[in-house]
Amino acid sequence: MKVLKKATEYCEDKDLKEMFDMNIGDYDSLNKYAIKVFDAMANDTLAVEAKELFKPRSESAVLPDVAIYTVVIWACICFSNIKAAHNVYQCMIDNGVAPNSCTYIILINTLANNSSSDVNFVWYAKKYFLEMLAKGMTPPSSSYMAVFKAIARQEPVVKAKEARSFLSRYKQRGSALS
Structure with missing residues (x-):
């Protein structure tokens, strides 16, 4: 307790x-x-x-x-x-x-899918996704897509480069999109 x-x-x-x-x-x-x-x-x-x-x-x-x-x-x-x-x-x-993979997945998906105007939520979702990868955990494609879409939603033109960068770092880690 x-x-x-x-x-x-x-x-x-x-x-x-x-x-x-x-x-x-x-x-x-x-x-x-x-x-x-x-x-x-x-x-x-x-x-x-x-x-x-x-x-x-x-x-x-x-x-x-x-x-x-x-x-x-x-x-x-x-x-x-x-x-x-x-x-x-x-x-x-x-x-x-x-945290274990379950904690990360719940938090990442929630932060990324939140429709709040708090842009820090997207930043944290991305941060935790990359932490998960760094720890050797494999996030599900739903978490990847949630973060990717959240980045793209923020400021489509400005954030497109950041979304591409996020995608390239994800692929560099050896993870395959499913």
């Missing part, structure tokens, strides 16, 4: 904090919510990533810290609070918890 408290402490949104308290305020509730998140991921083409994310740390079936943070990020996104989701991600990094 210490990790859950850390993951939710930077949430400033009153309604979101209430939702956390009601839905994942104790370990049993967290487990139930984690099962819902696992099911949603598995039914949304992230089955392999979900299995990796929710693999227990030991025989005691305790959720890994990365899974707890990712569940909280997911909850923020479901509550349409992308900024809070990104803050939870930053908290995760600050507390020394390394």
